[in-house]
Amino acid sequence: MIRDFTGRVCVVTGAGSGIGRALAYELAACGARLELADIDAEGLRTTADRVARLGAAETHTQVVDVADRAAVQSWADATAARFGGVDLVVNNAGVALTATVEEMDWDDFEWLMGVNFWGVAYGTKAFLPHLRRSDAGHLVNISSVFGLFGVPSQSAYCAAKYAVRGFTESVRHEMRLSGSGVGVTTVHPGGVRTDIVRNSRAAIGRDKDEVVALHDSLSKTSAQRAARTILKGVRRGRARVFVGLDATAIDVGTRVLGSAFEPLVRRVSRRGAPLAPAPQSAAGPGSAPGTEGLSSLGERFTAGGYSDPVTDG
Numbered sequence: 001m002i003r004d005f006t007g008r009v010c011v012v013t014g015a016g017s018g019i020g021r022a023l024a025y026e027l028a029a030c031g032a033r034l035e036l037a038d039i040d041a042e043g044l045r046t047t048a049d050r051v052a053r054l055g056a057a058e059t060h061t062q063v064v065d066v067a068d069r070a071a072v073q074s075w076a077d078a079t080a081a082r083f084g085g086v087d088l089v090v091n092n093a094g095v096a097l098t099a100t101v102e103e104m105d106w107d108d109f110e111w112l113m114g115v116n117f118w119g120v121a122y123g124t125k126a127f128l129p130h131l132r133r134s135d136a137g138h139l140v141n142i143s144s145v146f147g148l149f150g151v152p153s154q155s156a157y158c159a160a161k162y163a164v165r166g167f168t169e170s171v172r173h174e175m176r177l178s179g180s181g182v183g184v185t186t187v188h189p190g191g192v193r194t195d196i197v198r199n200s201r202a203a204i205g206r207d208k209d210e211v212v213a214l215h216d217s218l219s220k221t222s223a224q225r226a227a228r229t230i231l232k233g234v235r236r237g238r239a240r241v242f243v244g245l246d247a248t249a250i251d252v253g254t255r256v257l258g259s260a261f262e263p264l265v266r267r268v269s270r271r272g273a274p275l276a277p278a279p280q281s282a283a284g285p286g287s288a289p290g291t292e293g294l295s296s297l298g299e300r301f302t303a304g305g306y307s308d309p310v311t312d313g
Contacts, residue, residue, distance in 0.1 A: 001183055001237040002088060002136045005030035007057055009083040012036055013066055013123060014093030016043025019142070019192060022227035023090055028056035035079045035086075037064040038093065058083075066093045066119030067111075076126035086130040088234065090140040091123040097156050109156050116160035117167075124171060131182045138183040138234050141168040145190050145242075145250045149261060172239060186240050187230055190247030192221045221246075 002008060010027045014020035016038030024036055028051035036051075038044040041063050048061045060082060064075050080086050095115045097108050120141050131137030146154055147161030165186055172184035221244040233241035242248045254261050 002138050002234055005032040005088070005231070007031060007033060008087040008136075009033045009035065009079075009085055010088040010090070011079060011086055011127065012090045012092060013064070013119065014038055015047050015061075016040040017047075019189065019223050019226050019230075020090070020092040021047045022223035023092065023230065024051050025054055025224070026227045026231055028052075028054035028059075031055055031057050032088075033058040033083055034060070035083065036061045037066070037075065039063060039065050066091075066123060067114030069118070069122045072119070072122040073126045076123070076130065080127075080130040085134055086127055087134045087136060088138050088140070089123060089127045089131060090142070090230070091120040092140075092142045093119050094142065098153050099156070100153050101155050104156060112156045113160055116157070117163045120164050121167060124167070128171075128182070132180055135181070136183075137181065138185065139168075139171065140185045140187060140230065140234060141171075142187045142189065143168070145188050145247045147188060148250055149254050149265060151265060183234070183237050185230075185233055185238055187233070188240065188242050188247050188251065189226055190221060190242070190244030190250065192223055192226045192243060 005027055010032045012020050012023050012027070012034070015024045015036035017040065020036075020038065021043070024034060024047050027034060034051060034056050036044060036047060036059065038047075038061075044061045044063065048059055051059050060079075062075055062079075064071055066072055076086075093115060095112055097104070097112045099105075099108065124139060124141065128139070131139060141164055143164040144157070144161040146158045147165040150158050165188075168184060168186040172186075175182045175184055226243045229243050230241055242251055253264075257264075
């Protein structure tokens with residue numbers, strides 16, 4: 001279990017913006033050695049310039065398409081050779097798509113799955129051998145609250161995030177059963193203020209500006225707060241981390257209500273929310289209609305945004 005990130009080799013994908021950039025900043029302030037990747041070269045340069053000023057012990061950046069299996073494998077091996085090992089890997093890179101199944105273009109569907117699921121799978125498989133050699137290796141895969149319940153117009157996004165959830169839980173069991181000390185954490189962010197929706201794709205005829213405005217109005221958690229919550233979960237060896245009160249409330253609501261949660265989703269969707277690709281708020285200030293009371297319930301059942309503690313890695 002990583003208690004202190006000072007001098008640790010930490011890998012973050014999607015580091016050119018959003019939660020990935022915030023994670024890089026937080027880890028730099030802790031004195032970590034950073035390997036940062038993104039497909040956006042300019043965004044990656046901006047992140048790299050900042051982490052150098054924040055105190056990163058060492059930083060290397062790489063433009064990587066996480067949907068390219070060979071590229072990810074080559075990058076993982078080069079990273080381990082460059083730094084002499086790897087301690088933390090955060091598979092964070094993600095994209096978004098707003099479209100119903102009937103509206104959705106296959107190319108867009110495959111694009112999203114390539115990044116949001118296969119990117120996580122490739123990164124996990126490529127880095128696991130290196131994490132096993134660390135005295136405190138830890139893997140973090142970013143799912144979403146949309147990996148907890150289905151949402152209209154988000155079938156592709158939900159499919160990928162559900163897949164990440166199941167895949168990561170299986171990896172966690174495998175690490176424990178094999179006697180490995182590698183910790184494995186699944187992260188379910190709620191509404192986080194990032195540019196994922198601005199950079200998203202949408203079906204022809206959908207008003208993307210409207211989707212962006214909705215996302216911005218419902219996203220109550222800053223990327224910095226999200227990053228701090230994730231790293232706190234790593235330090236505590238948590239199996240699952242929920243980012244934001246909305247994520248906690250949705251987790252509790254889906255478990256307590258079961259299929260009875262679905263009418264709430266349809267009710268909210270008919271009123272125009274939440275149809276944005278990024279994880280959305282369903283409780284707290286500015287909450288969606290029909291979900292009142294879930295926030296306090298979430299705090300009661302999973303205080304601090306965590307559940308299912310992992311001991312001994």
